[in-house]
Amino acid sequence: xxxxxxxxxxxxxxxxxxxxxxxxxxxxxxxxxxxxxxxxxxxxxxxxxxxxxxxxxxxxxxxxxxxxxxxxxxxxxxxxxxxxxxxxxxxxxxxxxxxxxxxxxxxxxxxxxxxxxxxxxxxxxxxxxxxxxxxxxxxxxxxxxxxxxxxxxxxxxxxxxxxxxxxxxxxxxxxxxxxxxxxxxxxxxxxxxxxxxxxxxxxxxxxxxxxxxxxxxxxxxxxxxxxxxxxxxxxxxxxxxxxxxxxxxxxxxxxxxxxxxxxxxxxxxxxxxxxxxxxxxxxxxxxxxxxxxxxxxxxx
Amino acid sequence: xxxxxxxxxxxxxxxxxxxxxxxxxxxxxxxxxxxxxxxxxxxxxxxxxxxxxxxxxxx
Numbered sequence: 001x002x003x004x005x006x007x008x009x010x011x012x013x014x015x016x017x018x019x020x021x022x023x024x025x026x027x028x029x030x031x032x033x034x035x036x037x038x039x040x041x042x043x044x045x046x047x048x049x050x051x052x053x054x055x056x057x058x059x060x061x062x063x064x065x066x067x068x069x070x071x072x073x074x075x076x077x078x079x080x081x082x083x084x085x086x087x088x089x090x091x092x093x094x095x096x097x098x099x100x101x102x103x104x105x106x107x108x109x110x111x112x113x114x115x116x117x118x119x120x121x122x123x124x125x126x127x128x129x130x131x132x133x134x135x136x137x138x139x140x141x142x143x144x145x146x147x148x149x150x151x152x153x154x155x156x157x158x159x160x161x162x163x164x165x166x167x168x169x170x171x172x173x174x175x176x177x178x179x180x181x182x183x184x185x186x187x188x189x190x191x192x193x194x195x196x197x198x199x200x201x202x203x204x205x206x207x208x209x210x211x212x213x214x215x216x217x218x219x220x221x222x223x224x225x226x227x228x229x230x231x232x233x234x235x236x237x238x239x240x241x242x243x244x245x246x247x248x249x250x251x252x253x254x255x256x257x258x259x260x261x262x263x264x265x266x267x268x269x270x271x272x273x274x275x276x277x278x279x280x281x282x283x284x285x286x287x288x289x290x291x292x293x294x295x296x297x298x299x300x
Numbered sequence: 301x302x303x304x305x306x307x308x309x310x311x312x313x314x315x316x317x318x319x320x321x322x323x324x325x326x327x328x329x330x331x332x333x334x335x336x337x338x339x340x341x342x343x344x345x346x347x348x349x350x351x352x353x354x355x356x357x358x359x
Contacts, residue, residue: 177348190346190354191339192332242343244359 003055006127009138010054013145014047014120015040020149021112026234029086029105039109042078045071046113050120054128075113082106094239095232095248100222104283108156115152122148161207161227162278164214165258169270170204172262181260182206184253187245194245197264201238203273207259212300213289215257220286224250224259227280234276236266304358306342309334311352320355328352 022030022039030039049068056064083106090096126141133140161167173180174195177188181204189195207227209215217223228248239246248263261277290296309323309331310316323338325331335346335354344358 176350188347190332190348191336193336194346242340244339244343244345 003058003128005138006054006124007048007051009127009141010051010120010124010145011044011047013123013142013149014050014116015044017119017145017149018043018046018112018116021115021153027230030109039112042075042113043116046075046116047120050117051124053121054124058128072114072117075110078113079106079110082109093229094237094241095229096225097229098222098225100220100283100285101226101229103222103285104226104281107284111156115149115156118152119145119149158284159282160278161280161282164210164217164282166208166210167274167277168206168208169274170206170260172198172202172204174199179262181251181262182253184251184260186249186251186260186262189245191245197238197246201268202262202264203268203270205261205274205277207261207277209257211291212296213291216288216290217282217286218259219252219257220283220288223283223286224252226283226286227259227261227277228263230280231261231263231273231276234279235269235272238264238266302359305355306344306358307338307356309338309354309356315351315353 018040022036030036049072053065053068056062056068083102086097086102086105087099090102123141123145126144127137130137130140170181177190177195179186179189179198179202186204189198207218209218228250232248237246237248246264248261251260251262252258253260263273265273291300305320307321307323308316308318309325311325311327311331313324316322323334325334331352331354332346335356338344339346339356342356342358344356347355347357349355
């Protein structure tokens with residue numbers, strides 16, 4: 001029973017770290033409250049695994065440690081579960097997330113459980129190292145855990161589109177049925193009625209990459225789909241089921257590498273549109289760094 | 301198959317032919333009216349070939 005304090009505060013720290021990492025934003029994912037319950041419980045399990053490792057080492061119970069590490073590997077399942085959930089919900093999305101975005105989300109959820117384990121482990125270690133100072137160790141190890149959680153979350157934060165590219169509004173031109181943004185043909189709108197909707201309500205934006213690395217990243221199809229999905233979930237789309245001509249479009253200009261975004265929002269607000277594009281996360285799986293290669297440097 | 305022409309709507313019969321179902325319209329107005337109706341049935345997009353021919357394409 002002499003480890004009960006360490007076990008208690010470390011498990012709690014892992015749980016709180018997972019809670020701190022759960023964010024409710026425009027995506028509403030994980031969903032509230034059921035999705036939260038799932039992830040908080042997983043965070044609790046992760047926290048207790050991290051917490052138990054330290055007493056097990058101190059007692060020299062190495063078989064227990066092996067089992068704990070085996071238990072930790074179960075968190076790989078989290079990624080599969082998230083992927084399956086999101087993939088099966090994909091059919092109900094007006095604008096698809098795309099497989100790359102789903103992979104990204106699933107990976108984040110797996111990683112956050114490991115972060116919870118790290119936080120619990122650090123708190124348990126701090127608590128056991130400071131056993132001589134009595135109850136003060138609870139406060140000190142809580143601070144250690146909080147700092148580690150904040151640092152880890154900071155490190156895990158990915159870029160947004162505004163970090164790798166400049167976003168600006170653009171004009172929409174029409175040539176017969178063709179909708180054109182800066183010489184790039186976006187789509188062919190056949191119906192005069194739909195064309196009128198485009199003329200009155202559509203918004204167009206251009207995402208200009210800041211360099212070769214950003215250009216290669218934005219060229220990823222998954223990233224393009226993620227932009228379309230995220231801006232429509234932030235500002236809403238003007239479309240009904242089966243109205244394919246109003247689906248948000250992201251097309252690439254091959255000569256400059258910039259992306260052209262065309263959409264018919266439910267409310268026509270230019271600033272909101274630009275802010276939405278800037279806030280789209282850069283997918284981890286889309287990031288390319290051609291400048292780190294010899295050949296890439298030669299081209300630049 | 302990824303994309304498929306579901307129907308072709310035309311004013312001039314001489315301009316169209318082939319495998320997809322073809323609908324003839326009397327004039328431009330009827331052309332876009334038929335295109336709208338068919339596209340809503342299939343949940344597909346209408347594309348204008350700019351020669352008084354429209355195609356319904358499922359993307």
